[in-house]
Amino acid sequence: MTNAATDFDVLIVGAGISGIGMAAHMQEKAPHHSFAILERRENLGGTWDLFKYPGIRSDSDMHTLGFDFEPWKHEKSIADAPAILEYLHTIVDERDIRKHIRFGQKVISADWRGGDARWHVTIENDEGERKLLTANWLYLGSGYYDYDEPYDPGFDFGEFEGQVLHPQFWPDDLDYTGKKIVVVGSGATAVTIVPSMADKAAHVTMLQRTPTWMFSRPAKDGLANFLRKVLPEKLAYRITRFKNIRMQDFAFKMARNNPERVKKSLKKAIVKSLGQDYDEAAFTPPYDPWDQRLCLVPDADLFEAMNAGKASVVTGHIAAFEKGGVRLKSGEFLEADIVVTATGLKLAVAGKIALSKEGQAVDLTQHYYYKGCMFSNLPNLSVVFGYLNASWTLRADVNSDYICRVLEHKRKTETDVAEPVLSPEAQAALQEDDIFDFSSGYIQRSKAIMPKSAVSYPWRLNQEYVTDRKIMKESPVEDGLMTFTRMGANATQSGEQLQAAE
Incomplete structure (x- = not known):
């Protein structure tokens, strides 16, 4: 000293x-x-x-x-x-x-x-x-x-011989081209990783213990981009910021005051993205919207990856990590070359x-x-x-x-x-x-x-x-x-x- x-x-x-x-x-x-x-x-x-x-x-x-x-x-x-x-x-x-x-x-x-x-x-x-x-x-x-360390759910990776990654410590040189990937988790990180890896991977499975409420919106704000063309930049920004703050506040209070109405709206939007035959249980959490943070799906990228057969969502509990993948308590086996533990932060x-x-x-x-x-x-x-x-x-x-x-x-x-x-x-x-x-x-x-x-x-x-x-x-x-x-x-x-x- x-x-x-x-x-x-x-x-x-x-x-x-x-x-x-x-x-x-x-x-x-x-x-x-x-x-x-x-x-x-x-x-x-x-x-x-x-x-x-x-x-x-x-x-x-x-x-x-x-x-x-x-x-x-x-x-x-x-x-x-x-x-x-x-x-x-x-x-x-x-x-x-x-x-x-x-x-x-x-x-x-x-x-x-x-x-x-x-x-x-x-x-x-x-x-x-x-x-x-x-x-x-x-x-x-x-x-x-x-x-220094993420949340550790205490997984025993047993006989699994593939790579195990946590989003907080991602390697710079990872090549996942043609790999089968299981992403454990259903929060914002998992919802981001799955469609992003689906472009090169053979298949990406999001393995969730509990579903999450999701909503899609365009990555571009049409009104914001229009206002920037016709107004001074700072004024356009203030107007868009005011609009979005009020919308966030309204959406949160609506979810707390009338959760059933918000549930119907969210489900309707998912039907529009995935079709009538989608697995409703995989997208229906046991809690009300905004009891946990809603997951944003920009430009419906997760849903598009699912529609293309490049990604899927599976709900279940892990029984064991075995050679070649993940065994669920239901008996289902998910093949994996790479497991991503998007299980949250500490x-x-x-x-x-x-x-x-x-x-x-x-x-x-x-x-x-x-x-x-x-x-x-x-x-x-x-x-x-x-x-x-x-x-x-x-x-x-x-x-x-x-x-x-x-x-x-x-x-x-x-x-x-x-x-x-x-x-x-x-x-x-x-x-x-x-x-x-x-x-x-x-x-x-x-x-x-x-x-x-x-x-x-x-x-x-x-x-x-x-x-x-x-x-x-x-x-x-x-x-x-x-x-x-x-x-x-x-x-x-x-x-x-x-x-x-x-």
Whole structure:
């Protein structure tokens, strides 16, 4: 460990969508603050640079997965990873953010010390050398899943002699031409991989334990492309973004309020793609739409691969992996040269960073979310955990904007510490909510590591972007819960003394 500490106003962890978005927002809305971005990998882009499996793409439209400050200019609104990376690189270079990114720097731990109002952050480079950085504010844009290991369902591959791959660690040189492939899973990753591999493979089977609700839409947004031709680019983008946000919100609430109507609509669309004789059971989940995230099938590519005989969907439970394929409990045998385990991600909180306060370990499961971006009784710390029912970037944008407001308020009032204070008495009176009202496996498996969420705002991670945007943009940062104090003291800008918060 080197002794020399480097000081920043803000340390941003992660150079993916969340981190890049915060840097861009700071340049515009908190320009007096210094910052650095710490990225453990050698490239920016986060998810969109890490995953290399065939066909990797967005599963929501780029007019909402794109930032509010940078129009999406590509023709396709359902974009592949290279297009998304191009978008992010353009933002980083045009705004001169790249010079602020420190690649190959993994954040190991961060300790808050009130005496100097700083986070003392230990980072490690690729050679295992450690260094200390300090920053007044720590902004966690490190994503939501474990970069080191995926979810392991505990398969025993027994006598299977073929290749076994997980989408999170896809080999660069895989040749699957003429191969028989079984993709285990039915989520967005599986639905992407199956049609993408079907062009070269002999056959691709999607093996699902439980069906998923699917819907198809064009990869190109006709209205967006028309508006870009007749209106200024930024105006066209704002109109399309507004339209898509409202459509997402309407569709989600319709699914929750009238699930039977939505089921009929989804089934009708699948009949249109696969014909009256399709296997209805394979596309009828035992849960309502949006109890889990809907799977997008852009341009009906999965259904087209099925109609061409290049792909199929099988529902069943695995009995064993045998020589030459997969045996189901029904007795059916699926031939396979390659098995892809698209069985989901393993979630991680705060980038698996060991957080502490005055040397005492912080257990985030004992803290409540504050406005979906901070935590109760933890100073100068913010995080991005995106929406489950809308595009990730929508939350990243509102959180970045709000934290910039907090940073500017601290600067103008000459205070050093911003902390959402929740007294033990007030916490005891809170009614805890189910933080994620979704039945998806990766969500249910992660609840034990998640911070708390209350029924009442602001002590919650809300799932309504339209509501959040209005509150975060218009409500005062001094709301009676957020305290602003000076370093080493509990004095506000007016000189009043505050009772020290635990």
